[in-house]
Amino acid sequence: MSRIATTFARLQDQGQQAFIPFLMTGDPTLELTKELVLEAERNGADIIELGIPFSNPLADGPTIQRAGKRSLAHRTNLKDIFKLVKEIRTESQIPIVLMGYFNSIFNYGLERLINSCEEVGVDGLIIPDLPMGEDEELRALSNEVDIISLVALNSSPKRIKELAENSQGFIYAVATLGTTGERGEVSKEVKAKVEEIKSLTSTPVAVGFGISKPEHVKEVASFADGAIVGSAIIKRLEDNLELLPESEAEFINSVGEIVSTLTSPLN
Amino acid sequence: MSAELKDNVKGLFGEFGGKYVPELIIPALEELEEAYDKYKDDPEFQEEFNYYLKQYVGRANPLYYAERLTKKLGGAKIYLKREDLNHMGAHKINNALGQVLLAKRMGKKRVIAETGAGQHGVATATVAAMFGMECEIFMGAEDVKRQALNVFRMKLLGAKVTSVTDGTQTLSDAVDAALRNWVERIDDTFYLLGSAVGPHPYPTIVRDFQSMIGEEAKEQILEQEGRLPDYLVACVGGGSNAIGLFYPFVEDKDVKMIGVEAAGLGVDTDKHAATMAKGRKGVIHGFKTYVLQDDNGQIMPVHSISAGLDYPGVGPEHSYLKDIGRAEYVSVTDDEAVNAFQVLCESEGIIPALESSHAIAHVLKLAPELDQDQVIIMNLSGRGDKDVYTLADRLGVEL
Numbered sequence: 080m081s082r083i084a085t086t087f088a089r090l091q092d093q094g095q096q097a098f099i100p101f102l103m104t105g106d107p108t109l110e111l112t113k114e115l116v117l118e119a120e121r122n123g124a125d126i127i128e129l130g131i132p133f134s135n136p137l138a139d140g141p142t143i144q145r146a147g148k149r150s151l152a153h154r155t156n157l158k159d160i161f162k163l164v165k166e167i168r169t170e171s172q173i174p175i176v177l178m179g180y181f182n183s184i185f186n187y188g189l190e191r192l193i194n195s196c197e198e199v200g201v202d203g204l205i206i207p208d209l210p211m212g213e214d215e216e217l218r219a220l221s222n223e224v225d226i227i228s229l230v231a232l233n234s235s236p237k238r239i240k241e242l243a244e245n246s247q248g249f250i251y252a253v254a255t256l257g258t259t260g261e262r263g264e265v266s267k268e269v270k271a272k273v274e275e276i277k278s279l280t281s282t283p284v285a286v287g288f289g290i291s292k293p294e295h296v297k298e299v300a301s302f303a304d305g306a307i308v309g310s311a312i313i314k315r316l317e318d319n320l321e322l323l324p325e326s327e328a329e330f331i332n333s334v335g336e337i338v339s340t341l342t343s344p345l346n
Numbered sequence: 347m348s349a350e351l352k353d354n355v356k357g358l359f360g361e362f363g364g365k366y367v368p369e370l371i372i373p374a375l376e377e378l379e380e381a382y383d384k385y386k387d388d389p390e391f392q393e394e395f396n397y398y399l400k401q402y403v404g405r406a407n408p409l410y411y412a413e414r415l416t417k418k419l420g421g422a423k424i425y426l427k428r429e430d431l432n433h434m435g436a437h438k439i440n441n442a443l444g445q446v447l448l449a450k451r452m453g454k455k456r457v458i459a460e461t462g463a464g465q466h467g468v469a470t471a472t473v474a475a476m477f478g479m480e481c482e483i484f485m486g487a488e489d490v491k492r493q494a495l496n497v498f499r500m501k502l503l504g505a506k507v508t509s510v511t512d513g514t515q516t517l518s519d520a521v522d523a524a525l526r527n528w529v530e531r532i533d534d535t536f537y538l539l540g541s542a543v544g545p546h547p548y549p550t551i552v553r554d555f556q557s558m559i560g561e562e563a564k565e566q567i568l569e570q571e572g573r574l575p576d577y578l579v580a581c582v583g584g585g586s587n588a589i590g591l592f593y594p595f596v597e598d599k600d601v602k603m604i605g606v607e608a609a610g611l612g613v614d615t616d617k618h619a620a621t622m623a624k625g626r627k628g629v630i631h632g633f634k635t636y637v638l639q640d641d642n643g644q645i646m647p648v649h650s651i652s653a654g655l656d657y658p659g660v661g662p663e664h665s666y667l668k669d670i671g672r673a674e675y676v677s678v679t680d681d682e683a684v685n686a687f688q689v690l691c692e693s694e695g696i697i698p699a700l701e702s703s704h705a706i707a708h709v710l711k712l713a714p715e716l717d718q719d720q721v722i723i724m725n726l727s728g729r730g731d732k733d734v735y736t737l738a739d740r741l742g743v744e745l
């Protein structure tokens with residue numbers, strides 16, 4: 080079983096849901112990303128999503144766009160990211176999923192990418208601009224790495240059925256009709272969508288986009304298998320960048336704190 | 347028609363094209379594809395489209411024999427397809443009109459568009475005004491500055507113009523912003539894409555809505571010369587005016603087709619937009635094509651004196667035509683385009699758009715090398731009123 084499947088199985092046995100924070104790799108530095116991953120794990124993260132920065136992040140709102148920019152300022156690339164995951168693996172076995180745009184991956188080479196993932200211990204890939212219909216080649220190449228499908232609120236029943244049948248690792252239910260970013264509340268349609276997906280597959284379903292408060296996490300956990308939070312964490316990170324470089328420990332701590340606050344409803 | 351070009355069910359031109367978009371956009375693309383399939387051959391749709399093309403846009407526009415320019419260059423006969431004479435002064439209105447008629451039939455109340463030079467923004471604002479639709483145009487902040495005149499025109503036409511401050515603040519960033527806005531408002535909004543780019547079915551739709559350029563030109567040249575041309579020349583930003591001219595000639599193998607990209611300060615500098623010359627295969631704005639990107643696959647900032655050519659990708663059908671050797675792509679620098687702009691003004695009394703001036707610049711090189719009995723058709727995609735400030739600035743003239 081993959082690390083992702085094992086994690087969900089364990090949580091399900093305990094009647095718990097996964098907390099999945101998103102961090103932009105290299106924001107603000109690769110060294111700090113490593114520390115933040117470990118800190119997030121200590122504060123209750125079950126799976127980590129690491130962003131691959133891209134010049135044109137179509138699915139992202141302003142907060143994650145800015146995180147990508149900070150990372151690209153020092154030209155973070157996939158090679159750096161794989162090296163980082165390798166280092167993290169010496170200290171942690173937390174499932175790691177990379178999230179990035181298809182051009183980064185296409186440019187790196189699909190086969191080479193899958194090999195690198197397997198070699199260093201990346202467990203899954205989320206590629207928002209590689210929908211069903213375009214992802215077949217990547218799926219065919221991948222054995223151990225889960226290619227995680229995204230389902231949108233407006234996906235047709237026919238597509239959801241097909242997506243569910245081909246799903247690996249977990250299904251990413253996109254909770255907004257829009258881009259990433261903090262939102263006031265979780266839309267009512269999300270629950271129905273997750274239930275529709277769950278009626279079609281036993282693959283766990285995690286909800287992301289717009290999940291930004293402990294109340295949201297609590298609500299999502301009542302019907303899904305996991306909650307994914309990106310912008311709210313990055314916003315905190317951003318607000319505390321001024322602590323660097325003097326008070327590194329305090330900076331790392333502040334990100335741990337928000338992770339801990341967000342996971343509190345799950346324990 | 348070759349199999350790949352005609353039968354692009356998945357929206358593929360060889361390996362190029364496709365639908366590399368977030369899942370959220372898929373239903374909207376499917377809805378669009380369905381509507382387009384339903385209406386493209388519908389006589390009532392075609393009739394309405396043709397009615398407005400004739401009575402509102404002023405088609406067919408002339409295929410004008412540029413006699414003075416021909417004499418000056420001393421080589422092939424040069425014909426200009428006068429898209430600059432269309433209502434609002436560019437080829438962009440053809441596609442905007444086709445798409446708005448589609449949007450209307452789909453029951454959409456709001457249209458959005460990206461724009462570089464502002465020509466497509468103006469075209470979209472125009473058709474939105476005509477059909478009483480809410481309209482928002484996304485434009486890079488840099489372009490808002492260079493194309494102030496068009497910004498004001500859009501506003502006069504009732505559109506909201508949103509200045510995009512991401513990235514290099516040019517066309518590529520405007521496309522991102524428009525796509526993001528589409529995602530947010532997918533239920534009531536029609537994305538009126540302005541070039542032969544983007545996810546399927548846009549490259550096909552835009553090509554079809556621009557193909558009257560080549561169809562008319564073919565008829566007109568047969569009438570005036572009694573034969574097909576030897577060369578077609580058009581500038582390429584995303585590639586809509588070029589594919590509109592080329593497409594009806596693709597099967598006429600003796601007609602050579604040349605797309606002209608912007609070389610900016612030179613293709614060996616880091617300030618150009620010559621995607622075919624310097625790009626590698628990649629994915630941008632939802633489709634696979636040649637892309638200007640760095641070693642890590644990051645899309646590169648592009649530069650051209652003409653905002654409409656300032657794009658790091660190129661329409662997927664062009665990438666395919668290049669790979670199969672059916673079309674050739676060259677590039678022209680800012681300086682060459684500025685010179686060509688002036689040459690056309692002085693020799694023919696026509697003020698061309700800076701975009702079109704790139705095509706002219708190539709004709710200035712090509713025509714003298716050809717025999718006098720050879721024929722070039724060049725697409726004069728737009729008029730240059732919008733560019734006079736840029737030109738004045740360039741020539742050190744205070745307006």
Ligand SMILES: Cc1ncc(COP(=O)(O)O)c(C=O)c1O
Pocket residue numbers: 436437438462463464465466540541542581582583584585586587588653654655699701702727728729
């Ligand atoms: C007059 C004119 N020509 C050409 C272009 C380039 O676009 P395309 O390559 O789609 O024809 C533009 C774009 O704004 C334009 O305004």
